[in-house]
Structures are given as structure tokens and as C-alpha cells.
Amino acid sequence: xxxxxxxxxxxxxxxxxxxxxxxxxxxxxxxxxxxxxxxxxxxxxxxxxxxxxxxxxxxxxxxxxxxxxxxxxxxxxxxxxxxxxxxxxxxxxxxxxxxxxxxxxxxxxxxxxxxxxxxxxxxxxxxxxxxxxxxxxxxxxxxxxxxxxxxxxxxxxxxxxxxxxxxxxxxxxxxxxxxxxxxxxxxxxxxxxxxxxxxxxxxxxxxxxxxxxxxxxxxxxxxxxxxxxxxxxxxxxxxxxxxxxxxxxxxxxxxxxxxxxxxxxxxxxxxxxxxxxxxxxxxxxxxxxxxxxxxxxxxxxxxxxxxxxxxxxxxxxxxxxx
Amino acid sequence: xxxxxxxxxxxxxxxxxxxxxxxxxxxxxxxxxxxxxxxxxxxxxxxxxxxxxxxxxxxxxxxxxxxxxxxxxxxxxxxxxxxxxxxxxxxxxxxxxxxxxxxxxxxxxxxxxxxxxxxxxxxxxxxxxxxxxxxxxxxxxxxxxxxxxxxxxxxxxxxxxxxxxxxxxxxxxxxxxxxxxxxxxxxxxxxxxxxxxxxxxxxxxxxxxxxxxxxxxxxxxxxxxxxxxxxxxxxxxxxxxxxxxxxxxxxxxxxxxxxxxxxxxxxxxxxxxxxxxxxxxx
Numbered sequence: 001x002x003x004x005x006x007x008x009x010x011x012x013x014x015x016x017x018x019x020x021x022x023x024x025x026x027x028x029x030x031x032x033x034x035x036x037x038x039x040x041x042x043x044x045x046x047x048x049x050x051x052x053x054x055x056x057x058x059x060x061x062x063x064x065x066x067x068x069x070x071x072x073x074x075x076x077x078x079x080x081x082x083x084x085x086x087x088x089x090x091x092x093x094x095x096x097x098x099x100x101x102x103x104x105x106x107x108x109x110x111x112x113x114x115x116x117x118x119x120x121x122x123x124x125x126x127x128x129x130x131x132x133x134x135x136x137x138x139x140x141x142x143x144x145x146x147x148x149x150x151x152x153x154x155x156x157x158x159x160x161x162x163x164x165x166x167x168x169x170x171x172x173x174x175x176x177x178x179x180x181x182x183x184x185x186x187x188x189x190x191x192x193x194x195x196x197x198x199x200x201x202x203x204x205x206x207x208x209x210x211x212x213x214x215x216x217x218x219x220x221x222x223x224x225x226x227x228x229x230x231x232x233x234x235x236x237x238x239x240x241x242x243x244x245x246x247x248x249x250x251x252x253x254x255x256x257x258x259x260x261x262x263x264x265x266x267x268x269x270x271x272x273x274x275x276x277x278x279x280x281x282x283x284x285x286x287x288x289x290x291x292x293x294x295x296x297x298x299x300x301x302x303x304x305x306x307x308x309x310x311x312x313x314x315x316x317x318x319x320x321x322x
Numbered sequence: 323x324x325x326x327x328x329x330x331x332x333x334x335x336x337x338x339x340x341x342x343x344x345x346x347x348x349x350x351x352x353x354x355x356x357x358x359x360x361x362x363x364x365x366x367x368x369x370x371x372x373x374x375x376x377x378x379x380x381x382x383x384x385x386x387x388x389x390x391x392x393x394x395x396x397x398x399x400x401x402x403x404x405x406x407x408x409x410x411x412x413x414x415x416x417x418x419x420x421x422x423x424x425x426x427x428x429x430x431x432x433x434x435x436x437x438x439x440x441x442x443x444x445x446x447x448x449x450x451x452x453x454x455x456x457x458x459x460x461x462x463x464x465x466x467x468x469x470x471x472x473x474x475x476x477x478x479x480x481x482x483x484x485x486x487x488x489x490x491x492x493x494x495x496x497x498x499x500x501x502x503x504x505x506x507x508x509x510x511x512x513x514x515x516x517x518x519x520x521x522x523x524x525x526x527x528x529x530x531x532x533x534x535x536x537x538x539x540x541x542x543x544x545x546x547x548x549x550x551x552x553x554x555x556x557x558x559x560x561x562x563x564x565x566x567x568x569x570x571x572x573x574x575x576x577x578x579x580x581x582x583x584x585x586x587x588x589x590x591x592x593x594x595x596x597x598x599x600x601x602x603x604x
Binding site: 160161162163164166167168169170171172173175176177179180181183184199200203204206207219220221222227230231232244245246247252255257303304307308310311312313314315316317 | 536
């Protein structure tokens with residue numbers, strides 16, 4: 001069962017059992033049993049998904065059937081014209097972007113793109129961009145700014161690619177540059193963490209006036225596996241690291257890092273793409289609507305104040321020297 | 323008594339109590355060329371290997387002494403300390419790690435910031451303390467840098483930051499990541515105020531520090547042979563399952579690949595900064 005996660009197994013078995021009963025010649029005979037089982041399924045589902053831990057959420061965020069950026073684009077926008085290339089080195093398939101119509105209005109869309117099957121995964125480098133991906137994103141965001149169009153970004157990456165070519169072409173500079181330009185961009189920016197928000201490679205598309213997160217998405221400074229490997233020398237302790245780092249949507253909302261959680265259909269976005277997109281559409285409409293009336297200057301101030309506030313520290317006033 | 327000993331981080335701090343320890347080994351081994359060298363000669367050369375010119379890692383206070391005009395450094399924001407927002411614990415509690423690092427280094431967190439003069443020119447000067455949890459950037463480092471950049475805007479002076487950091491501090495999770503956004507935002511404001519930022523990269527500067535303020539210098543200087551990169555060499559070697567060539571990600575490699583403006587010997591660093599500051603001052 002490649003698509004069933006550990007904690008999904010009891011639910012999947014129950015579903016299979018109900019389906020088998022339904023397929024019998026005389027379903028009426030089993031009507032009571034089916035109804036009872038369905039009730040149990042629903043209760044169990046709600047219990048399971050109401051109490052998911054950080055590692056289970058990480059698994060959902062990485063689920064092989066979870067909708068990716070291009071799937072959301074198809075479901076959310078009336079039209080989409082994909083644009084390519086950073087005009088410096090190449091076109092990075094791990095980042096997609098272009099011109100889209102959202103409820104009749106022009107927006108620039110940029111997002112990380114993972115692959116579905118093995119061939120596509122390799123072509124998209126598992127959603128891990130090179131510098132040219134970030135530079136393409138930057139070019140498109142500046143295009144939005146030039147023509148006064150809002151920018152919508154979708155975040156779904158294990159992280160920026162840690163390879164020799166990426167280093168040679170300035171991975172750090174590409175990410176850093178995006179952060180600075182986004183800080184001063186005169187267009188509304190709405191960022192949505194749809195799956196995995198992996199470190200600086202995620203943040204490089206993530207400096208929105210509003211940062212939203214899907215219910216089961218995760219967002220962290222380092223992958224749970226990477227954190228566990230460094231702290232305990234054992235990547236297998238990733239579940240512990242995931243818990244300790246506070247990477248879930250509710251945690252991030254408490255820490256003030258995100259502005260809203262977009263609910264997912266029961267069982268996760270992969271169970272019902274249309275429903276997931278429908279819920280995101282509402283959140284996106286609201287966020288873009290909130291920002292629509294703001295002047296360019298107000299938008300920049302709003303974004304800068306938002307990121308200025310983040311952090312937690314103690315300040316001893318006794319030692320302050322005026 | 324040992325004739326020579328490994329260079330320990332303690333030996334490079336400026337705390338005067340430790341001078342007895344520094345005298346312990348008359349000879350030390352260079353981290354880079356592995357030659358055995360006479361300690362006094364290293365000290366005379368400004369903590370640089372006399373054989374291969376490798377600049378040894380030095381503390382934030384030592385760095386400030388080598389760059390600021392004598393007696394001009396006035397520390398700011400020293401009262402900020404970590405709050406352990408996640409209640410994080412690995413093999414040790416984060417709070418205990420911070421306390422141990424404070425005792426070891428004598429500084430409150432991984433960066434020391436303030437106002438100084440360099441060659442007579444007023445500037446905001448920040449130096450990283452690599453001995454403090456690998457110079458990692460959490461909320462305190464991000465806030466200190468941001469306040470320092472804001473101080474520069476208020477005083478209308480340039481900013482010089484000497485980085486030495488493994489990147490974002492894992493123990494503060496997502497809040498560490500957000501310091502990248504915060505410092506980049508402050509630099510955007512500095513730029514709009516028409517003030518320059520000179521970034522000095524020293525061994526090592528990697529991860530979330532490189533991928534935020536450190537690579538946003540209007541001018542980027544690097545010390546010789548410093549490891550500078552996004553991912554660490556071990557991670558890259560594991561990713562491609564191949565050993566990396568000699569010199570990969572070192573300052574000279576970054577110069578060749580257009581990522582830094584110049585590689586500057588430690589003894590020439592202050593004069594180089596002064597010349598650049600004069601340009602922006604005139």
C-alpha cells in the first residue's frame with residue numbers, strides 16, 4: 001500500500017470493508033451493518049485527524065497524492081500562461097510561474113513544483129530549486145510590481161538544492177536577494193504554504209503581506225531528518241525533532257509567523273483536491289481583498305512591520321544604558 | 323607541559339584571565355596547512371599563519387579590536403538574551419546550552435554590536451562570535467542586527483558586519499528562519515536611506531546567514547580561505563555522493579564565481595574598509 005500512511009491504515013481498512021459489503025449481491029441485508037460501520041468510520045476519522053502529531057502532519061504534507069502547485073493553479077485560476085527562465089542562466093523546472101486570472105483579475109503566480117511520477121520528480125529535482133529558479137521567481141514578482149498586479153506564491157519544497165552547481169551560481173545570493181526585494185515590493189503579496197515549507201528555500205518565496213498555511217502543511221528552519229541528524233547523529237529520530245521544532249500550522253500561528261490556517265478536507269488535501277482548492281479559494285479571495293485597497297507605500301510598510309516583529313528574546317532593562 | 327597543542331576556541335578569546343592558558347603551548351598547528359608554528363609569531367601576525375597566511379578564527383571582541391579605532395567602540399543592545407521560545411531540548415536543554423556558551427565566550431549571544439570609528443569614520447560595527455553555538459542566528463542575533471541597522475539609519479552612518487556563522491539556530495525553529503527575513507528587511511530600509519552595507523565574510527559563513535544579510539552587502543569582502551556557502555560541504559558531498567574538489571566553497575572559489583568583490587588579508591582589512599567607507603563618505 002504505497003499511498004497509505006501508518007495512521008491511515010485502520011481507516012483505509014474500514015473503508016475497504018464497507019466497500020466490500022456494498023459490493024455484495026444483496027446490500028439491503030447488510031444495510032444496518034453498513035450504516036454502523038460508516039458511523040464508526042466517521043468518528044474514527046475525526047479522532048485521528050484532530051490529534052495528528054507533527055510527524056504525521058509532515059507525512060501528510062509530503063503525501064505522494066497531495067495536490068502540487070500546478071494542480072492548485074489549474075483548480076484556482078481561470079487562466080494561466082506559464083512563463084519561463086531567469087534571463088541569466090536557464091529555466092528551473094522546480095519553480096513554476098506565470099500570469100493568471102483569479103476571479104477575473106490578473107495576478108502573478110509563482111510556486112515550487114514537485115513531480116508526480118519518477119520521471120517528473122527528477123525533471124523537477126524533487127521541488128528543490130537552483131538559483132535560476134529563485135531568479136525566475138524574482139523576475140516574475142518584479143513583473144507583477146511593474147504592472148501593479150498582486151503576487152501569489154505557493155510554497156512546497158524540501159529546501160533549496162544543496163549541489164555544486166547551485167553553490168557556483170550563488171544559491172545564497174539568489175535567496176537573500178529575493179528576501180530583500182520582497183521586503184520592498186510595491187505589490188500585494190499573498191504566500192501560501194501548501195505542503196512542505198523547507199527552510200530558506202521556502203522563505204525565498206514566502207515574504208507575503210499575508211502568509212497562509214494549509215491545515216496539514218509544515219514549515220521549518222531545517223527538515224526534521226536534518227535536525228535529528230545534527231542533534232543526535234540519527235536521522236531516524238526525525239519524529240522527535242519535528243515535535244520539538246514546532247513546525248505545524250497551529251504552532252506557527254501561535255508564534256505569529258503565519259496569519260491564517262486554511263482548513264483541508266477531512267483526511268487531508270490528497271483525499272479531495274476540489275474541496276481543498278475550494279477552501280483555499282475562499283482564503284485567497286479574502287487575503288487579496290484585504291490588500292486590494294492599500295497604497296504601494298502602505299503595502300510595503302505592512303509587510304516590513306510584519307517581519308520586523310518576529311522573534312522572541314528577553315530584554316534586561318537594568319543593563320540598558322539609555 | 324605540552325610543547326604544542328591543538329588550537330582550542332578558548333585560546334582565541336580576548337578574556338585577560340585566560341592569558342596564562344594561551345602561554346601553555348608555545349607551538350600550535352595551523353588548521354589549514356597543518357604546519358607546526360611558533361605561537362608568538364602567529365600572534366604578531368594578527369592571528370594569521372605565517373606559513374600559509376590562513377587567518378585563524380578569532381572572537382568577536384578580538385575582531386572589533388582589530389577594526390575599530392582604539393577606544394571608539396561603544397557596545398549597543400548587549401542586554402538582549404535568548405528566551406527559549408520553543409522550550410527546546412535535545413541532548414541538553416537549550417537554556418543550558420545558552421548559559422554554557424555565555425560562560426565560555428563572555429558574550430550574551432553570537433553577535434556583538436555597536437558604534438565605532440574605522441579610520442576616523444563613524445560606522446555601526448557588528449562582529450559574530452563563532453564560539454557561541456557556532457555563531458548561529460536566532461532571535462537575539464536577528465534582533466541585535468536589525469536594531470543596529472536601524473541605529474545606523476537614525477545616526478546616518480554605514481553598517482559593517484563581520485560574519486562567522488553556521489547559519490540559523492535550530493533550537494529556535496521557525497523564529498530563527500524569520501530572522502533572515504527580518505535582517506533582509508532592515509537592509510532594504512538601509513539601502514533606501516542611501517546608506518551602504520559592507521559585509522565581511524570569515525571562516526565559516528554558511529546557511530541562513532549567507533542566504534540573508536551576509537550576501538546583501540553593497541560590497542562583499544572575504545578573508546582568505548574562508549568557507550562560504552549555502553549548504554555545508556558534508557551535505558553537498560552526501561547529496562552528489564562524490565568528494566568535493568579542494569578549495570570548493572572557499573573565498574577564492576567564491577571570488578572566481580563572482581560571489582564576492584575581493585579577498586582581503588586580515589592585516590589589510592581595516593585599511594580596505596576605510597578606503598571603501600571614504601568613497602561613500604565623500
